[in-house]
Amino acid sequence: MHHVRTITDSECNPQAAEAAPRPSLRGTTAPPGTLTAVPQADQTSPESYPGPPRPARVEPVPLAELARLLDAEAPDTVVTGTGDTDVSATGITHDSRAVRPGDVYAALPGARLHGADFVEQARSLGAVAVLTDPGGTARAEATGLAVLTVPDPRGRMGELAATLYGKPGEDLLQIGITGTSGKTTTAYLVDGGLRKAAEQGVPGAARPSQGGGGRQAGGLTGLIGTVESRIGDERIKSERTTPEATDLQALFAVMRERGVTSVAMEVSSHALVLGRVDGCVFDIGVFNNLSPEHLDFHPDMEDYFQAKRQLFTPRRSRAAVVNFDDEYGFRLLTELGEEGFPVTTFSAEGHPDADWRAEDVVLGPFGSTFTAVGPEGQKVSAGVPLAGPFNVANALAALTALVAAGIDPHTAAEGISEVPGVPGRLQRVDAGQDYLAIVDYAHKPDAVESVLYAVRKVTDGAVHAVLGCGGDRDPHKRPAMGAALARLSDTAVLTSDNPRTEDPLAILATMLGGAAEVPAHERGTVLLEEDRAAAIRAAVARAGSGDTVLVLGKGHEQGQDIAGVVRPFDDTQVLGAAIHERAAECAAAPRAPSVPRSDPSPSADIHRTDDQNR
Numbered sequence: 001m002h003h004v005r006t007i008t009d010s011e012c013n014p015q016a017a018e019a020a021p022r023p024s025l026r027g028t029t030a031p032p033g034t035l036t037a038v039p040q041a042d043q044t045s046p047e048s049y050p051g052p053p054r055p056a057r058v059e060p061v062p063l064a065e066l067a068r069l070l071d072a073e074a075p076d077t078v079v080t081g082t083g084d085t086d087v088s089a090t091g092i093t094h095d096s097r098a099v100r101p102g103d104v105y106a107a108l109p110g111a112r113l114h115g116a117d118f119v120e121q122a123r124s125l126g127a128v129a130v131l132t133d134p135g136g137t138a139r140a141e142a143t144g145l146a147v148l149t150v151p152d153p154r155g156r157m158g159e160l161a162a163t164l165y166g167k168p169g170e171d172l173l174q175i176g177i178t179g180t181s182g183k184t185t186t187a188y189l190v191d192g193g194l195r196k197a198a199e200q201g202v203p204g205a206a207r208p209s210q211g212g213g214g215r216q217a218g219g220l221t222g223l224i225g226t227v228e229s230r231i232g233d234e235r236i237k238s239e240r241t242t243p244e245a246t247d248l249q250a251l252f253a254v255m256r257e258r259g260v261t262s263v264a265m266e267v268s269s270h271a272l273v274l275g276r277v278d279g280c281v282f283d284i285g286v287f288n289n290l291s292p293e294h295l296d297f298h299p300d301m302e303d304y305f306q307a308k309r310q311l312f313t314p315r316r317s318r319a320a321v322v323n324f325d326d327e328y329g330f331r332l333l334t335e336l337g338e339e340g341f342p343v344t345t346f347s348a349e350g351h352p353d354a355d356w357r358a359e360d361v362v363l364g365p366f367g368s369t370f371t372a373v374g375p376e377g378q379k380v381s382a383g384v385p386l387a388g389p390f391n392v393a394n395a396l397a398a399l400t401a402l403v404a405a406g407i408d409p410h411t412a413a414e415g416i417s418e419v420p421g422v423p424g425r426l427q428r429v430d431a432g433q434d435y436l437a438i439v440d441y442a443h444k445p446d447a448v449e450s451v452l453y454a455v456r457k458v459t460d461g462a463v464h465a466v467l468g469c470g471g472d473r474d475p476h477k478r479p480a481m482g483a484a485l486a487r488l489s490d491t492a493v494l495t496s497d498n499p500r501t502e503d504p505l506a507i508l509a510t511m512l513g514g515a516a517e518v519p520a521h522e523r524g525t526v527l528l529e530e531d532r533a534a535a536i537r538a539a540v541a542r543a544g545s546g547d548t549v550l551v552l553g554k555g556h557e558q559g560q561d562i563a564g565v566v567r568p569f570d571d572t573q574v575l576g577a578a579i580h581e582r583a584a585e586c587a588a589a590p591r592a593p594s595v596p597r598s599d600p601s602p603s604a605d606i607h608r609t610d611d612q613n614r
């Protein structure tokens with residue numbers, strides 16, 4: 001049975017893939033013992049959602065005080081229930097499984113469930129009160145706990161969490177980064193600058209609201225984002241890009257307790273819409289870019305823009321840093337200018353009207369150097385240890401944000417250039433091979449294009465790229481991703497990402513539909529392989545000296561979710577293993593040359609990379 005095949009023009013249509021036999025994916029590539037259950041939101045095991053770290057010391061806050069706080073904005077707040085209303089709370093969580101003794105449990109109406117159905121679990125774990133909406137009141141009261149009812153508990157829990165934990169955000173310099181692409185990378189680069197500032201004891205943020213008084217950027221740094229949260233050097237795996245407000249405020253409190261003074265964090269559009277950053281006022285909000293993504297959550301691009309836009313209002317940020325080169329960035333800049341909101345701009349394309357611009361950019365396979373030119377004409381030598389023009393933009397965004405926060409530009413640039421890399425972002429896999437092998441998290445059309453352009457610029461030979469699209473996520477982007485891969489790679493291997501509950505071949509068919517739209521003379525060889533490990537081996541098998549193998553879409557992720565079951569899967573490890581296997585094969589037999597773009601019949605690769613490796 002061959003799963004790898006080259007598509008011909010006649011079968012380059014979605015129906016061909018639909019019609020293909022569908023071998024079962026379940027359990028074919030890993031023994032059952034290696035499978036682990038995905039934590040589902042509706043699992044009720046307390047272990048399945050441990051929640052974030054909690055501060056060691058919290059001053060108890062009387063429930064009456066919390067009710068007064070809620071009442072100030074929602075006068076219809078009702079304190080009910082048969083339980084003791086004369087209690088004090090020491091924490092808050094939105095998840096019944098993460099309740100700790102003394103917590104308020106926020107029982108939220110969700111898209112699928114109502115938190116009120118889990119109040120009994122919350123009570124048994126030690127919750128002292130419930131915050132809920134009118135739809136949850138009766139179920140909450142049934143447990144005998146005190147109940148606070150407000151029309152929109154999700155919209156109020158951030159503020160309550162901040163109050164309960166003693167407003168920890170106010171003691172942290174906070175830089176929040178939003179945009180479709182580059183949030184994670186920019187956050188790591190900002191962290192590099194903050195670390196350098198701390199190391200050098202350089203004066204830090206001078207908050208406009210405090211008349212420039214400001215705090216020092218000394219102390220430890222914190223990082224919050226898709227890959228992980230960091231408290232200094234302690235690393236905590238992330239559940240999502242921006243934690244829910246109750247978790248975020250607890251994390252801030254722990255950071256403060258452990259000596260963190262500045263935080264770089266990613267702010268997703270989901271976070272802004274779902275109130276996850278309620279209770280935060282960022283010293284600097286950064287806008288990177290906007291391109292189609294999450295259109296399953298946002299009805300259209302305008303809604304998506306307006307979601308991001310919320311970060312740049314006085315209740316969320318004190319000042320903005322905006323990408324001058326981005327169409328939506330320019331719009332934001334114009335709107336903020338009219339509102340008199342403080343903005344600093346950056347242009348990686350070197351636009352003279354931007355406050356900070358990149359000049360003398362030298363792109364290399366392992367990173368780039370450039371001169372950052374400031375508003376007073378000051379010149380700062382800068383570098384970024386990640387390839388691609390878009391990483392020059394990310395680095396300049398970081399530098400501009402750090403400078404806007406009061407950090408010296410040379411210190412900022414030094415810190416940025418010393419960042420050791422970002423997990424799963426243009427991460428090289430080096431097993432001694434004579435071609436480049438890279439793992440990258442690109443999983444939206446814009447990012448796939450950017451990374452392919454970037455890699456082509458620094459590759460003398462051919463580019464062999466592997467990509468899938470995630471299931472249960474925005475399906476609109478799939479054809480565009482298939483098309484980008486087919487157009488910009490010499491070999492495009494379409495494969496599975498996390499199919500989740502969707503049929504992997506149906507996802508592949510949609511990607512293939514996009515690839516088929518690319519005229520044959522503009523497209524590389526397109527292969528279909530639903531097994532991701534086999535797809536990676538197929539790409540490696542075609543690599544010759546000076547080529548690049550690019551594995552896209554999953555970056556830092558450690559598992560692959562197929563039909564609700566996550567099996568361990570790390571692109572960097574699978575790619576490394578494939579390179580070793582290929583080297584061993586080559587040692588045993590003369591190496592086959594890489595297949596040039598024009599080669600019409602790469603069938604030898606099909607046989608070499610198939611079932612015997614499974």
Ligand SMILES: CC(=O)N[C@H]1[C@@H](OP(=O)(O)OP(=O)(O)OC[C@H]2O[C@@H](n3ccc(=O)[nH]c3=O)[C@H](O)[C@@H]2O)O[C@H](CO)[C@@H](O)[C@@H]1O[C@H](C)C(=O)N[C@@H](C)C(=O)N[C@H](CCC(=O)O)C(=O)O
Pocket residue numbers: 041042043044045094095096097107108109110111112113114115116118239240241242243244268269270271274
């Ligand atoms: C669309 C979205 O973001 N949904 C979030 C939302 O889910 P929901 O309203 O459907 O909640 P639900 O599952 O109906 O449950 C209702 C309530 O019951 C609670 N519950 C449920 C089960 C239980 O045992 N105990 C319990 O207390 C839940 O915590 C929830 O508060 O509220 C839940 C917690 O309150 C979140 O976990 C959930 O995020 C889901 C997991 C998610 O996947 N979100 C993704 C799309 C996301 O947020 N992504 C962004 C963007 C990333 C990027 O830019 O690429 C991110 O910031 O990560």
Ligand SMILES: Nc1ncnc2c1ncn2[C@@H]1O[C@H](COP(=O)(O)OP(=O)(O)OP(=O)(O)O)[C@@H](O)[C@H]1O
Pocket residue numbers: 179180181182183184185186226241266288289390391393394424425426440441442443446447448450451555
């Ligand atoms: N400024 C940028 N413009 C376009 N593409 C970018 C940019 N920065 C990074 N990318 C691409 O997008 C991928 C994701 O980058 P990164 O994780 O930094 O962004 P993100 O906004 O955090 O993404 P996500 O929201 O998907 O987690 C990278 O692996 C890279 O391929």
